[in-house]
Amino acid sequence: MPLVKIRDLHFYRGNRAIFDGVNIDIERGKVTAIMGPSGTGKTTLLKLIGGQLRPHQGTIEVDGQDVHKLSHSQLYELRKRMGMLFQSGALLTDLNVYDNVAFPLREHTDLPESLIRDLVLMKLQSVGLRNARNMSPNELSGGMARRVALARAVALEPMMIMYDEPFTGQDPISMGTLVNLIHRMNDAMGLTSIVVSHDVAETAEIADNIYLLSDGKIIEQGTTLQLKHSSSQWVQQFMQGLPDGPVPFHYGGRDYADDLLNPEENA
Amino acid sequence: MINLIRSLGRWGLGTFERQGRAHLFLFNMLLGIPGLFLRFSLVVQQLFSVGVLSILIILISGLFVGMVLGLQGYNTLVDFGAEESLGVLVSLSLVRELGPVVSALLFAGRAGSALTAEIGLMKSTEQLSGMEMMAVDPIRRIIAPRFLAGIIAMPLLAAIFSAVGILGGFLVGHGLLGVDDGAFWSQMQAKTDLYDDILNGVIKSVVFGFVVTWIALFEGHDATPTSEGVGRATTRTVVHSAFAILGLDFVLTALMFGDE
Numbered sequence: 001m002p003l004v005k006i007r008d009l010h011f012y013r014g015n016r017a018i019f020d021g022v023n024i025d026i027e028r029g030k031v032t033a034i035m036g037p038s039g040t041g042k043t044t045l046l047k048l049i050g051g052q053l054r055p056h057q058g059t060i061e062v063d064g065q066d067v068h069k070l071s072h073s074q075l076y077e078l079r080k081r082m083g084m085l086f087q088s089g090a091l092l093t094d095l096n097v098y099d100n101v102a103f104p105l106r107e108h109t110d111l112p113e114s115l116i117r118d119l120v121l122m123k124l125q126s127v128g129l130r131n132a133r134n135m136s137p138n139e140l141s142g143g144m145a146r147r148v149a150l151a152r153a154v155a156l157e158p159m160m161i162m163y164d165e166p167f168t169g170q171d172p173i174s175m176g177t178l179v180n181l182i183h184r185m186n187d188a189m190g191l192t193s194i195v196v197s198h199d200v201a202e203t204a205e206i207a208d209n210i211y212l213l214s215d216g217k218i219i220e221q222g223t224t225l226q227l228k229h230s231s232s233q234w235v236q237q238f239m240q241g242l243p244d245g246p247v248p249f250h251y252g253g254r255d256y257a258d259d260l261l262n263p264e265e266n267a
Numbered sequence: 268m269i270n271l272i273r274s275l276g277r278w279g280l281g282t283f284e285r286q287g288r289a290h291l292f293l294f295n296m297l298l299g300i301p302g303l304f305l306r307f308s309l310v311v312q313q314l315f316s317v318g319v320l321s322i323l324i325i326l327i328s329g330l331f332v333g334m335v336l337g338l339q340g341y342n343t344l345v346d347f348g349a350e351e352s353l354g355v356l357v358s359l360s361l362v363r364e365l366g367p368v369v370s371a372l373l374f375a376g377r378a379g380s381a382l383t384a385e386i387g388l389m390k391s392t393e394q395l396s397g398m399e400m401m402a403v404d405p406i407r408r409i410i411a412p413r414f415l416a417g418i419i420a421m422p423l424l425a426a427i428f429s430a431v432g433i434l435g436g437f438l439v440g441h442g443l444l445g446v447d448d449g450a451f452w453s454q455m456q457a458k459t460d461l462y463d464d465i466l467n468g469v470i471k472s473v474v475f476g477f478v479v480t481w482i483a484l485f486e487g488h489d490a491t492p493t494s495e496g497v498g499r500a501t502t503r504t505v506v507h508s509a510f511a512i513l514g515l516d517f518v519l520t521a522l523m524f525g526d527e
Contacts, residue, residue, distance in 0.1 A: 050400050079402035090397030093389075104401045107408070152401075 003028045003063055003160055003192045004049060010057035011041070011048060018044055019055070020216035026160075031186050031193040033203045036213035037238070037247065042196040043087075045213075046162045049194070050084060051075045063159065080108055083153030083161035087168060089145035091137040091152070097124070098133040101152045108156060123151040127181060143174025150181060160192040161185070167199040175202055182206055200239055204228075212238060214247075289485045292406075296484070299404070299411030309412040310419070317378040317413065317480075318420030322427065324377050325370055329428035332369060333435025336360055340436070341444045353446050354455030357436030358429075362459060362468045363524070366429030368516050371475035373428075374421055375508035379483035382413055383504040386487025387497035395488075410488065414480050421476025422469050429468070467523045474515060479508045 004026035011019040018041035026032045034042050047053040049060055051067045060067045065078060091100050101120045105111060111119070124130040127147040137145060146166060153161055163182060167175050183206045186193045197203040204210065204224040212220040212227065212235060220227060220235045227239055237245035250256075303310055340356040386409070389395050395405040433455070440446040459465065483504045490500035 047396075052396065052399060076402040076404065079400055082400065084397070084400040086393045086397055086400075088393050090393040092394055092398075093392070104403070107401070107403050149397075156401075 001028075001064070002026055004194070005061040006049075006058070007061075008058040009048070009055050009060065011044065011053070011055050017216045019048075019058075022058075022213070022216070022218055024211055024218065026192060026194055027209065028192050029186075029190060030208040031182070031195060031206050033195045033197060033207035033210045034213060035196075035198060035200065035203060035210055035238070036219075038198060040213045041216070042198075042213065043164050046084065046164055046194065046196055049162065050079065050082060080156055081159045083156075083158040085146065085149050085153050085161065085163045085166060087165040089137070089140075089142075089149040091140075091145055091149055093137050096134055096136050097129065097140070097148050100137070100148060101133075101155055104152065104155045119155065120151075123155055124148075126154075126185070127151045128177070141174070143170050143177065146170075146174075146178060147181065150178075150185070154185060154189060154191075157189065158191070160194065163193065163195045163197070165197055166195065167197055167202045175199075178202075179206055200241065204239075214238075285489070288489060289481075292485050292488060293481055295406045296411050296414045296481070299407035300415055302407060303412055303415055309408070310415050313412045313416035314420055317374075317382065317416050318423060321374060321377045321420070321424055324373055325424045325428050326431050328369065328373055329366075329431035330435040332365055332428075333357060333361065333432030333437075334439045336365070336432065337436035337439030337444070341440060341446065350440075350444070350446055351450035352454055352458075353436065353440045354433075354451035354453075355458040357440070358433050358455045358459045359464060361429040361432040361436075362464050364468075364516070364520070366425045366432065367468050367471040367475055368512060370425040370428040371421065371472065371479055371512045372509060374417075374424060374476070375479045375483070375505055375512065378417065378420070379479050379504045379508050380501045382417075382480070382483040383487040383490070383501045384497060386410070386413075386484060387490035387492070387500050390488065390490060391492035391494070391497060410484050414484055417480025417483070418473060418476045421479070422472040425468065425472035425475075463523075467519075470523075471516065471519050474519060475512050478511045478515060482508050482511060 002025035004024070006022060006024040009019045009022040009024075010017065024034070034045060036042055044053060048055055049062065049067065051070070054068055062078060062082065065074075067075065067078070070078060092103065095103065098120055101123050102116050105116050105119060120133070121130055124133055127150055129144060129147055129151070132140070132144065132148075137148070140148065166178050166182065170178065179202050182193060182195065185191060186206075195203055195207065204227075207224060210222065210224060210227055211218055214234065220230055220232055222230070227235055230236065230239075234246040236242070237247060336357050337353065340353050340360075341350055344350045344352055344356065386395075389405075389409070395409070398405045398408065437448070437451055440451055441448045486500040486504045486507070487497075490496045
């Protein structure tokens, strides 16, 4: 049974359908990637899974529980078992690195401070930032902030972790570190990971299963190898990063020649 | 014409929707308050940032407002040979009106705007969302302690404002204009009532603290998560708080002193 089961998901912003009948299964213990061009609602999907947004139709089950039928306290109990890594890191700026990682432990457990210290140092050690524990979030680079956020996300030993664009804006070394960390954390802690990204090479490297989203629908689904050999032109364009194809280079509208020859019609 | 009616309707619906969100927000904040008594350190931290850090502006403003009251009051009273009543004039003006109102306006400008900017930035940097996903309710953990701190800090700041203002009035009245110090203090004591004047002033400042902090926190929480959105929300906090303070002051004054 999949850990996350999404069925017939519909979600709209105004009149625009962000999801139009999406079905996704996130298998336990695997890294599942949700990929697609910018603006296809990848982050929205994570917020729907985490119960921060409510779908207009369809269901999302996490570990057998319908996320949107839970009471406030039940939802918060479920979230203790879900980690999320935001694109910005979302570290609390008035706390230093150590206190950020200790935050969920202090909020949800009655552990003595000495034990919290050990746990925080272990988590920071696993992301390579034990010696950066006294730094404040604004002293960290983007990659370091995400690693601290990762240590914080796994502090309560969740069953799953959701990564929102973890590789965006990273230099090659930070990117390599993050790819390695996500893969290692998933295997070592027995996590289930959902990676939302449009960085094809990095995501494909660690994903066991990939869903490709576009225009509110799942265009293709499969392993990295299956997607690379897909017969769909759209999939090929996305996976190879081609500038033109089914997704045109030019934004749709008036014909170029017509536009140049009839300037008075410009609105 | 149709467009005008349509935009009026849209504005009306938008306003009602926003009012609904603001009241739901207030309800959630109030629900979060009982839990704070188990973790009062969260409130103490906020008392420092909204209260203690506002003291300087309150002290300086209170002193000058009191000194101006002393000068203006003396000039009026001396025409009637009643300059000995300067203490009464200064204390009643401050305790009933100027203390609560001016300190609330200053509080909105100093602490209210800071609260809006802080919460707005926490929203735009996904800190509130991050907290929700860590199963920590930001309304209870972040918002409610600030709300309670605002309600506690406001009457204390108003009291400091009034006390310093009276001292300013005395310095000018006695030191500069030669009003008898015994008359100043004794008339003030005789004519300032604990319940009718001081308690009513305290009630006003508690109400102002409640409203200003609510507006500031709601504006921050409801801000569009961009730098421009946070800037606009901060401006709205100061403007809406000023309107709310002055409007409520009239209502409260009419209720408290209207039948005298």
